[in-house]
Amino acid sequence: MAAFPRSNPAGWWAGRMAATTRWMESTLEVVRWENMRRAGRRWGWWGAAAGTVIGLLAYAPAPWLAQLVVETSQGRVLLAESSGTVWHGSAVVVLTGGRGSRDAAALPGRLNWDLGWQSGGLRLTLQQDCCVPTPLVLLVQPRWSETRLTVQPGQSGPRGAQLGHWPAAWLTGLGTPWNTLQLGGTIHLSGQQLALVWTRSGVLKMDGQATVVLDNMSSSLSTLDRLGSYRMDVQGEPQGPITLNLSTLDGALQLSGQGELGPRGMRFRGEASATPQERGALDNLLNIIGRRSGDRSVITIG
Template structure:
């Protein structure tokens, strides 16, 4: 009986030992699981914090960052001064300059406003400016496989210019514009203008016209030089054809050329009638190379 009692007591002791060991193992596993959950939570917390910080930087990036991008992309010739807001919604004063080191600069009146919004799988940039954009101008940016498309649009009525700027603004670019000191109006008309970069090649579809209307210059005694139209038409093989014509005026301008992979090439001439040649002589000397009564314009 004593042996049986001892065996029972021994069995009960082993049972209690197993139960104690089992509880210890469960407790240890629970602690391990809890620590793993804490570590995972901390990792997700770090990732969440990092993603939140990145999203905050992207969404609230200051407008000055966009101004720096425009400055570098234009070689310092287009500035967004006094930029306010964010990269996505903001405004600035549009300034033309002659580039780094130049003392020439000319600002447009008022402020240029911009707003980026998603448009399908791309982005739409809307530009507004009281002085120079009769209606909001839009630029649709559409990325694709090894290509990026850019399309110009406007809410302006048909036949109205997309934009119109004082010709005096060009004097900010330096020579020869600062010498010519033009007055008048620079207008942009566009019909379905679309540009696309495909594997490093620029393709242009549609057409645009740049009109210099009611031009005058301080280097001549004439009050009015004329109105001139430069047409740009997209062609095959990454070419844009250029055509310059005089619509009316004492100074006669004509020429043609193209913009292609090798750059800009243009050949033209400026002439004046016998009655106006004396008043336009200095201007003809500035515009191009004098060949008799003509001034030859050659670029590229």
Template sequence: MSWLTARLGRWRDARQAASRFGVSQFGASRFGHSRFPNSRLDSAASAAARARQASLRRWGWAGAVCGALLALLLYAPATWLASAVAAASGQRVLLAQAQGTVWNGQAVLVLSGGPGSRDATALPGHLHWTLRPAGLGAMVRLRQACCLNGEVGLRVQFGWSRLSVQLQPQSGWTGQWPSALLGGLGTPWNTLKLGGALRLSSPGLTLEGTAGRWLVQGRADLDILNASSPLVTLSQLGSYRLSLFSNEQGQVQIVLSTREGALQLSGDGLWGPSGVRFRGEARAGEGFQDALDNLLNIIGRRDGARSVISIG
């Protein structure tokens, strides 16, 4: 009988344990045919799976947005750069028919008289550029077969209400363009219809704009070589130099001088926050008064034998 008593005791203990978990001796719940402990595990696993799926969806959307932004940055169209250049120059420097991207592109360079002007002159061929980030700015490299001496570098840096543009030093001249390009700027250039060439040279030049004021470090010389005009019977007017440099007061000094020629030009001025202020004069060289009389009336305000040039 002892073995029967022990067995009944074990059966009773098992039934009491099952009752505490809500499960009968046959494995069924008092609430129906479900296994309560396993159901709680299944619910926890389902919740974890749903959380993982939600997290994966969030990461998927984040990756898609980042990928789209990166693609937009890498393949930003060249027309965006053309719009920025036009806005910065007051619609006077235009990159027409822009192709490629902001980082590698090409366009036709056009000089215009600004908004509302009907005067515009385009350079032959295409201006090619590459743009790369450099510190807090960018490095721009320009190439144009017709007009640039090899590759010209511009370093652009941005700051708080500050913009700096540095022309990299280069041996020899930097760029050369037909003087007729000036006709796109409007009066008086479109009337003079200058022939000859413009040549820019610089040992290094930095333009820094702060609060509407431009400061210059270095120097640049723009030579007008073998200038001519259909308004006179002379084959050539002469050659001239317009120099741009900083003076002791940190202002941008402008000096116009004659290198040689029948038409004598001279003058100086300042480029400040209010724009360019320039005063100069034009005279006919000895023996050329009659040939240049009509031109002197057009260039500026006539004052006897000279023509007074006033800008700003």
């Protein structure tokens, strides 16, 4: 009697293992493909988000910068009618008395700016036909303990490196007391190796020297067409306060004084007087700008 062939357990087991292995490999391929698809989708979302952020930064509208200036200046400086982007734009510069004030004064023409990166900080270039005809460069460098603003003037003159000049009447936009004085004349600003430093604790320091010249000043409070010209020297000390020194260049109104700008704010002591022949014309102005002491008016700030 012929015997039935007996099954091979080893071959049967090997076949089952091979089938299982093929199924597992197929499943792993599906899992790998699904993971790759999900990873690609995630990278796609990240790429879209990064592209959106880069686009917003590259084409951020100028009103964003205008709003930052308003907040930083507590509403005293406005970039009105701003156009362009944060990086390249223009606006009309307006001084105001702050939020809720009705006083405002605008400079003629538009201020143009270019903002970019340099030396680990921001490079801001300003130019305005009326007041900053030669481009003025400001380099802002944030550091761990301080933020440094370096002024790089575009042109030098007899008074040093010229930073700009502005009409004194622009100050009326700040409100009291400027809207009462109604000043006329021109304010010239120059500097030498000038840099402003804000420490982490909020203290302002200055390196270098700045000079403010008030040229051919006048006031509606006086019948004189011209009060005179004056100079304020601002000197920074590496470890000390910023010192102020006011002197008269010429004119019927004589001004002098000293002060400093330190952690507790500005402190200034000075006096104003009139030449003998013009005392009557300047009497009203002397009563307003300080505390009268005989023929003099004592000016105290801080």
